[in-house]
Structure formats: C-alpha cells, structure tokens
Amino acid sequence: MTLERGQRVRVSARRHEGHHRTPAYVKGKTGRIERVHASFTNPETRAYGSDGLPLQPLYLVGFAQRDLWPGRGGTADDQVYVDVFEHWLEPTE
Amino acid sequence: MSGHDHDHPHAPITNGDEPPAAARVRALEELLVEKDAISREDVRSRIDWLVSRTSADGARLVARAWVDPPFKQRLLADARAAALELGLDAGPSPVVVALENTEAVHHMVVCTLCSCYPKALLGPPPDWYKSLPYRSRAVSDPRGVLTEFGTELDDDVELRVVDSTADVRYLVVPRRPNGSEGMTEDELAALVTRDSMIGVAQPASPAPTLT
Numbered sequence A: 001m002t003l004e005r006g007q008r009v010r011v012s013a014r015r016h017e018g019h020h021r022t023p024a025y026v027k028g029k030t031g032r033i034e035r036v037h038a039s040f041t042n043p044e045t046r047a048y049g050s051d052g053l054p055l056q057p058l059y060l061v062g063f064a065q066r067d068l069w070p071g072r073g074g075t076a077d078d079q080v081y082v083d084v085f086e087h088w089l090e091p092t093e
Numbered sequence B: 001m002s003g004h005d006h007d008h009p010h011a012p013i014t015n016g017d018e019p020p021a022a023a024r025v026r027a028l029e030e031l032l033v034e035k036d037a038i039s040r041e042d043v044r045s046r047i048d049w050l051v052s053r054t055s056a057d058g059a060r061l062v063a064r065a066w067v068d069p070p071f072k073q074r075l076l077a078d079a080r081a082a083a084l085e086l087g088l089d090a091g092p093s094p095v096v097v098a099l100e101n102t103e104a105v106h107h108m109v110v111c112t113l114c115s116c117y118p119k120a121l122l123g124p125p126p127d128w129y130k131s132l133p134y135r136s137r138a139v140s141d142p143r144g145v146l147t148e149f150g151t152e153l154d155d156d157v158e159l160r161v162v163d164s165t166a167d168v169r170y171l172v173v174p175r176r177p178n179g180s181e182g183m184t185e186d187e188l189a190a191l192v193t194r195d196s197m198i199g200v201a202q203p204a205s206p207a208p209t210l211t
Helices: B020-034 B040-052 B056-067 B069-077 B079-085 B132-140 B142-148 B185-189 B194-198
Strands: A008-011 A030-040 A056-064 A079-085 A089-091 B096-100 B105-110 B158-163 B169-173
Touching: A008 A056, A030 A079, B056 B069, B056 B079, B056 B169, B056 B185, B056 B194, B069 B079, B069 B096, B069 B169, B079 B096, B096 B105, B105 B132, B105 B142, B105 B169, B132 B142, B132 B158, B142 B158, B169 B194
Parallel strands: A079 B158, B096 B169, B105 B158
Antiparallel strands: A008 A030, A008 A089, A030 A056, A056 A079
C-alpha cells in the first residue's frame, strides 16, 4: 500500500489487451483515493491460469461525475467511486 | 459440424433452441467435470447456496444498525465482522463495505464491468442490475436512473455512485424512514428492501397506524 487516503491520482490511459478490471471511462482521469482496501490477486494474470501473484493493492478512487461525463447532468458535488488496482494509478502530486 | 474431434464421449453440448451463452456455459461445465476440475456436486451446491440467499440477511444488518449506534459504527468499519456478530456470513469476498446514506450523502451501487453484488447478504442480483442499460447509465446519468426508480434526490445531496469493479462488495445502509420511531428491530427489518440496499430506492414507509 503505497498510496494514502486523500491523495490525488491519475488513472493510466494505457491500452491493455485481455482481461482487466479498470473501466474505460476512468482511464486518463484524475481522482482522489477515498479508501485503501487491501491487496488482492491480480485479475489480469489470474484470468489466464496464473496464481495472480504478486498481490496488488486495491483502492476506492473518487472522481467528479462531471469530469467523467461532461454535460450529462448531476451536480458539481456528485461523485463516481471506482475500485482501481495500484498498478493503474499514478500520483499527481 | 465444427471441429469436434476428440475421441472421448460426453453428453451433447447443444440443446435445441438454447441461447448461445447457455450452450457455452454447459460446454464449459462438461469440460471442467471431464477434467476433474469441478464436480457436478460442486455446481449444484453452489447453485443451492445462491438461491437460498435472500435480502433478509442484509435487512437484519441494516435494522440492527438503525437501533444500535455502536453496532452501526462497527458495521461501517468492517461489515464482514459485524455480520458475523449476528451469525451472518457476508460471503466469499474478503472485504465487504457498508456505505451509510445520510441527509447529505446518497450512495448507489453498480458493477459496470459485469454483475458484482453482495449475494450472500442480498441474494441473487435482479435482472435489471445485470442489464447493460443499468450498468452504463448508473455511472453516466445516475440521477436519471434514480428518478426512474421513483427516488428524487435534492440537488444539495451529494450522490456517490460506487462501481464495484474488483474484489470488494458494497452494501448500502439506507436512511431510517420517518415515522418508524416506535418500531421493533424485526418490524424495521421488514422495511429494508433489496433496492434500498443497492441504493436505487428508499426503504418502505411504515404502514400508517390504525386509530
């Protein structure tokens, strides 16, 4: 667990062929760590017969609804929270 | 016929007008059983477990949280441990998170990538939860979705949509309804609907008392 609650992070915009659990709608977006969950097996390797090790830390990352979906309504305070694994996150500060 | 050329026998893997996804699942099951990866008993017992679960367990957690503030704090800190206090199994996910709705914040849960859901506490997910329209619109137009469920949020309420994309399962603790002050824990549990624990609806209202 190298990231902390409250830290600003950017989700990598990289393409990933094959199974992964990072939704396209947050790729390249900036949010904030809301919860530090725990470490879990990596679904990107586990999906193909591996043991999924090493474990990957998982975080709940909050994004402003309007940053993700401009012009779709909602208020300035509305948030979308998404679980994202650490190897998809880059600190922005 | 396609290239079905291995030389050991098994049951036919198509069945009349079966949808392609069902045929694929059956074919996978046949192969996994044939390779001793799983047994038919494993499949049957998992299905039995799943269909035996209902949202009554989640409702017990919420009702206890409404009447017992220290329990609510423990539920919000670690829902798996709090469920165990009531003898409830929160399911296979190692981390289960309860999210409290308040006057200022409303949570609703979706799994945009598939259909992740706290099945142990809520039972099998409803079909709409697994549908593409809900999965896409819950994150792009959540207030519109809530309106369609009859849930109107004031603009000064912060809406938090939680997309359970990975190993964590989320349960919403809805707000206790007005007029429920004198009710017992069991009576309160009957107000806690499945949809209120997904966060798309408020709990049921107490029936007006007869005078």
